[in-house]
Amino acid sequence: MVVICLLHVAFNIRRYLQKEAKDELKEKLQDFVSHTNSQRPGFIKMVRHSKQEGLIRSRVSGWRTATAPVVALFDAHVEFNVGWAEPILQRIKEDRTRIISPSFDNIKYDTFEIEEYPLSAQGFDWELWCRYLNPPKSWWHKGNKSAPIQSPALIGCFVVDRLYFEEIGLLDEGMEVYGGENVELGIRVWQCGGSVEVLPCARIAHIERAHKPYTEDLTSHVRRNALRVAEVWMDEFKSHVYMAWNIPMEDSGIDIGDVSERKALRKRLQCKTFRWYLVNMYPEMRMYSDTIAYGVLKNSLKNDLCLDQGPDNDNIPILYLCHGMTPQNVYYTSTQQLHIGLLSPTVDDDDNKCLVDVNSRTRLIECGYATSKRMKLHWIFTQGGSIQNKKSKRCLELVVSSDNEFGYKLALQKCTGQKWFITNVLFNGAL
Ligand SMILES: *[C@@H]1O[C@H](CO)[C@@H](O)[C@H](O)[C@H]1NC(C)=O
Numbered sequence: 001m002v003v004i005c006l007l008h009v010a011f012n013i014r015r016y017l018q019k020e021a022k023d024e025l026k027e028k029l030q031d032f033v034s035h036t037n038s039q040r041p042g043f044i045k046m047v048r049h050s051k052q053e054g055l056i057r058s059r060v061s062g063w064r065t066a067t068a069p070v071v072a073l074f075d076a077h078v079e080f081n082v083g084w085a086e087p088i089l090q091r092i093k094e095d096r097t098r099i100i101s102p103s104f105d106n107i108k109y110d111t112f113e114i115e116e117y118p119l120s121a122q123g124f125d126w127e128l129w130c131r132y133l134n135p136p137k138s139w140w141h142k143g144n145k146s147a148p149i150q151s152p153a154l155i156g157c158f159v160v161d162r163l164y165f166e167e168i169g170l171l172d173e174g175m176e177v178y179g180g181e182n183v184e185l186g187i188r189v190w191q192c193g194g195s196v197e198v199l200p201c202a203r204i205a206h207i208e209r210a211h212k213p214y215t216e217d218l219t220s221h222v223r224r225n226a227l228r229v230a231e232v233w234m235d236e237f238k239s240h241v242y243m244a245w246n247i248p249m250e251d252s253g254i255d256i257g258d259v260s261e262r263k264a265l266r267k268r269l270q271c272k273t274f275r276w277y278l279v280n281m282y283p284e285m286r287m288y289s290d291t292i293a294y295g296v297l298k299n300s301l302k303n304d305l306c307l308d309q310g311p312d313n314d315n316i317p318i319l320y321l322c323h324g325m326t327p328q329n330v331y332y333t334s335t336q337q338l339h340i341g342l343l344s345p346t347v348d349d350d351d352n353k354c355l356v357d358v359n360s361r362t363r364l365i366e367c368g369y370a371t372s373k374r375m376k377l378h379w380i381f382t383q384g385g386s387i388q389n390k391k392s393k394r395c396l397e398l399v400v401s402s403d404n405e406f407g408y409k410l411a412l413q414k415c416t417g418q419k420w421f422i423t424n425v426l427f428n429g430a431l
């Protein structure tokens with residue numbers, strides 16, 4: 001096996017936080033490699049790029065240089081625990097279509113202390129940021145803490161049969177800078193006939209960095225890469241990624257590059273649908289197929305104000321200057337619910353917050369709870385029309401107020417015909 005480490009910033013994590021860390025990548029790195037290779041010829045191969053290629057193409061160029069039958073792709077800021085490799089090699093030897101992640105512990109970035117993490121599978125949310133997941137029920141039922149944990153996706157460090165990795169399509173080299181490739185690989189491997197697992201007996205420790213050095217604006221790259229995944233792999237569920245990022249499905253203004261080769265790969269490998277993947281490999285993921293409109297919600301009386309979930313510590317929605325970030329995400333469903341704030345990623349996370357009429361006051365209450373208590377959580381809304389509670393018949397409206405600097409506040413009152421607009425309507429004509 002060959003281990004490929006990405007040396008974005010430093011080859012020695014002990015020096016990672018020093019200001020001159022990038023100097024470590026110049027002569028000092030060359031000296032280290034030459035010295036090592038003088039004792040063990042050919043032990044380290046180093047690939048330098050003449051321009052920034054980003055994490056994704058860098059991993060692939062490392063793979064292109066490797067010759068051993070099994071390849072491990074890791075961040076530079078990890079340390080390997082004793083005996084980490086053997087269980088992984090065994091699993092790959094039994095079945096070369098398995099892509100394997102070790103279990104992660106955390107190295108605290110400021111003290112380098114090790115923090116043990118619970119055993120986890122690896123998944124993602126609808127923005128396609130990776131996340132640790134509780135292992136699936138089937139694993140807990142085995143009652144064997146050493147058993148492999150089936151995993152929907154990958155955090156990003158993994159071990160793979162070198163030639164199988166090529167057969168399955170490497171990583172998406174059309175992705176830029178950072179993010180999404182780990183999720184794409186997991187989805188693709190499952191949809192195209194392989195498998196992904198985390199091994200409890202293979203442990204590494206990884207620094208969760210306070211700052212990633214690649215670029216000022218990591219998020220815009222993650223978003224772009226996520227849209228590539230959505231367009232190639234997610235079929236009708238691609239709307240969920242656009243909804244989570246709160247961007248329109250048509251004319252988003254985001255250039256995702258050419259995905260035709262990735263689509264051809266999917267066809268060539270005769271891969272299954274994303275619905276199959278969700279139902280069978282990632283049942284914890286929440287589906288939002290009943291969402292018919294999303295975006296920020298504005299009242300025509302005051303166009304620079306948006307409905308906003310308000311401070312975290314209460315459940316009182318407010319009006320706030322429009323910024324379009326997560327607290328102002330609004331989702332309207334075919335069941336006439338209005339969800340406000342973060343789109344809850346999995347069924348194990350907190351529930352979504354629903355707008356509810358509680359004694360003529362607007363409140364945000366967990367949708368499941370509000371439903372079970374038969375609260376007034378249904379709203380009749382059409383684009384450019386009023387927002388009227390189905391039961392109380394009161395309307396969500398703006399009233400003049402001196403309580404805040406905006407001149408208006410929210411009220412539930414007898415309808416006066418105010419008009420509301422939401423940014424994106426799915427399924428034309430439904431609203
Ligand atoms: C638990 O899982 C490990 C790894 O798959 C296996 O080697 C071991 O035999 C299992 N133990 C039991 C009691 O089934």
Ligand SMILES: [Mn+2]
Pocket residue numbers: 075077206207
């Ligand atoms: Mn990392």
